[in-house]
Amino acid sequence: xxxxxxxxxxxxxxxxxxxxxxxxxxxxxxxxxxxxxxxxxxxxxxxxxxxxxxxxxxxxxxxxxxxxxxxxxxxxxxxxxxxxxxxxxxxxxxxxxxxxxxxxxxxxxxxxxxxxxxxxxxxxxxxxxxxxxxxxxxxxxxxxxxxxxxxxxxxxxxxxxxxxxxxxxxxxxxxxxxxxxxxxxxxxxxxxxxxxxxxxxxxxxxxxxxxxxxxxxxxxxxxxxxxxxxxxxxxxxxxxxxxxxxxxxxxxxxxxxxxxxxxxxxxxxxxxxxxxxxxxxxxxxxxxxxxxxxxxxxxxxxxxxxxxxxxxxxxxxxxxxxxxxxxxxxxxxx
Amino acid sequence: xxxxxxxxxxxxxxxxxxxxxxxxxxxxxxxxxxxxxxxxxxxxxxxxxxxxxxxxxxxxxxxxxxxxxxxxxxxxxx
Numbered sequence: 001x002x003x004x005x006x007x008x009x010x011x012x013x014x015x016x017x018x019x020x021x022x023x024x025x026x027x028x029x030x031x032x033x034x035x036x037x038x039x040x041x042x043x044x045x046x047x048x049x050x051x052x053x054x055x056x057x058x059x060x061x062x063x064x065x066x067x068x069x070x071x072x073x074x075x076x077x078x079x080x081x082x083x084x085x086x087x088x089x090x091x092x093x094x095x096x097x098x099x100x101x102x103x104x105x106x107x108x109x110x111x112x113x114x115x116x117x118x119x120x121x122x123x124x125x126x127x128x129x130x131x132x133x134x135x136x137x138x139x140x141x142x143x144x145x146x147x148x149x150x151x152x153x154x155x156x157x158x159x160x161x162x163x164x165x166x167x168x169x170x171x172x173x174x175x176x177x178x179x180x181x182x183x184x185x186x187x188x189x190x191x192x193x194x195x196x197x198x199x200x201x202x203x204x205x206x207x208x209x210x211x212x213x214x215x216x217x218x219x220x221x222x223x224x225x226x227x228x229x230x231x232x233x234x235x236x237x238x239x240x241x242x243x244x245x246x247x248x249x250x251x252x253x254x255x256x257x258x259x260x261x262x263x264x265x266x267x268x269x270x271x272x273x274x275x276x277x278x279x280x281x282x283x284x285x286x287x288x289x290x291x292x293x294x295x296x297x298x299x300x301x302x303x304x305x306x307x308x309x310x311x312x313x314x315x316x317x318x319x320x321x322x323x324x325x326x327x328x329x330x331x332x333x334x
Numbered sequence: 335x336x337x338x339x340x341x342x343x344x345x346x347x348x349x350x351x352x353x354x355x356x357x358x359x360x361x362x363x364x365x366x367x368x369x370x371x372x373x374x375x376x377x378x379x380x381x382x383x384x385x386x387x388x389x390x391x392x393x394x395x396x397x398x399x400x401x402x403x404x405x406x407x408x409x410x411x412x
Contacts, residue, residue: 104357167364167382175381242400273398274385277356 001200003058004049007208008042010035014049017070018061028073037084038311041208043077048203048211050074051218055145056199078219082226085216089303096299103288103295104280107235110302116310117317120244123251131320132255135248137195137202138210138316142217143186144199147172149217153230159290161231164282168234168275182271185264192258207319209312216308220301228294231287232301235279240306241272341386341396342370343379360385360398369396 003019006012013029020026035043050073052058053065064070096109123132147169154165174180190197203211220230249265288295343351343366354362363369363384368376377396385398392399 171381171383243403246399269399270394270397271381273360273400274362274381274383276400277354277359277362277385278383281354281356281362 001052001056001058001198001203002060004045004200004203006042007045008040010042011045011049014046014070014073017067018049018058018064021062022064022067026069028069028076031077031080036208037077037080038088038212038308039208039315041211043080044208044211044215045203047074047077047081047215050077051215051222052200054218054222055148078223081212081215081219085304085307086300089300089307092303092307093296093299096303097296103285103298106295106299107232107239107280107284107302110299111236111239111306114303114306114310116306117313118244118247119313119317120247120251122317124247124254125251127251127255127320129255129257132251132257133193133195134320135316136190136193136261138206140186140190140195140197140202141200141206141210142214144183144197146182146186149221150230150234152221153227156224156227157231157287160286161283161290162286164278164286165231165234168238168278168283171271171275182267185267189258189261189264192260207315209308209315213308213312216304220304226297226301228287228291228297229301229304231279231284232298232303233305234301235276235284235298236302236305238272238275238279240309242269242276245269245272340372343384343386344368344370355388356385358389359400359402360388362386371396 003015004011006015010029010031017026017028031043031046037043049058050070053070057063057065092110092113095113096106099109100106119135123135127135150165151169154162154169157165170176172182174182174184178184187197196202217230217233220226220233245265245268249262249269252262252265284298288298343353343363345351345365346367349365351366352364354364356362363379363386364382366379366384368378369384369386370376387395387398387402389402389405391401391405393401
């Protein structure tokens with residue numbers, strides 16, 4: 001993929017560093033201390049680009065994956081992002097720890113406690129065709145690298161949790177069939193809608209909240225110390241997917257998009273009913289049974305996933321509402 | 335097992351199919367090659383693990399589709 005467009009001074013500086021040759025004793029830029037580390041688009045685009053160096057990278061720049069100046073900046077941005085997430089989710093984690101001694105019950109307590117609007121229900125019943133398409137475009141940033149962030153955790157764990165994570169990922173990665181790779185199913189859906197289905201094609205179009213939803217997975221996946229949070233995040237993601245995917249499939253069918261789009265979501269109704277149980281019981285359960293000290297971080301990962309999802313859903317629904325009101329005004333004026 | 339007893343998970347090699355009940359949810363089956371329904375119809379297994387419907391309400395039986403989450407749970411026995 002090509003480098004994205006800058007969204008502010010920090011992402012502009014990162015682009016400048018990426019375009020230069022690595023090394024040379026350059027120092028990293030310092031982010032604006034006032035930026036919202038949960039949503040600011042300049043902050044999160046900068047972090048997203050730094051993470052992307054560890055995935056497919058950018059085709060039009062030199063290889064910077066382990067450039068010390070960029071790794072230092074990444075660590076600084078990660079520190080601020082993680083600190084904000086810890087503050088925002090502390091009550092959910094504390095309350096869940098007090099609610100039960102059973103990990104699965106504690107994870108469910110966090111899921112029940114983090115409340116927000118149902119994007120899936122809106123897509124099912126009310127969204128316009130343009131809004132469903134906007135949703136599919138925004139989701140492409142993740143679904144074209146579906147399951148990749150959590151794959152970084154495999155070499156960092158052992159035993160039952162490792163076996164179960166590999167099992168889940170084998171399913172995500174097509175179960176031995178390249179045409180069933182979930183990222184390929186999503187690319188097929190995008191193509192059927194007339195979208196560009198190439199990896200990262202819409203990074204310039206997604207808001208800061210969506211970048212944050214993507215970045216949290218890389219934050220957890222790329223830091224060994226946060227492996228508990230990575231697997232908690234996975235459990236939350238899988239546990240809140242099956243029923244919403246059925247609703248989204250209904251919305252996709254209601255607005256008349258091609259069958260291959262609904263098929264992607266129907267596949268996840270079934271797959272994620274399996275993955276939820278595997279992630280809760282075998283992956284998180286196995287991890288915490290072997291490493292009791294990771295329990296709090298598992299719950300932190302659950303809460304962080306849902307907390308950022310709620311912020312992103314509110315922002316997206318708010319944008320669509322403003323666009324509708326503006327269209328109404330335009331119609332009245334016309 | 336609630337409604338799940340109607341399914342029979344089998345493996346081609348005769349290896350034991352590992353069954354893991356999940357509370358109010360489905361039953362996970364590992365090492366299965368097919369699931370036989372009450373009418374004797376074989377449903378091939380294409381995943382490393384499958385979740386078998388145990389509430390009887392799934393629209394994709396024998397596979398779980400998480401419909402059990404919409405069913406009110408009975409109050410715990412006193």
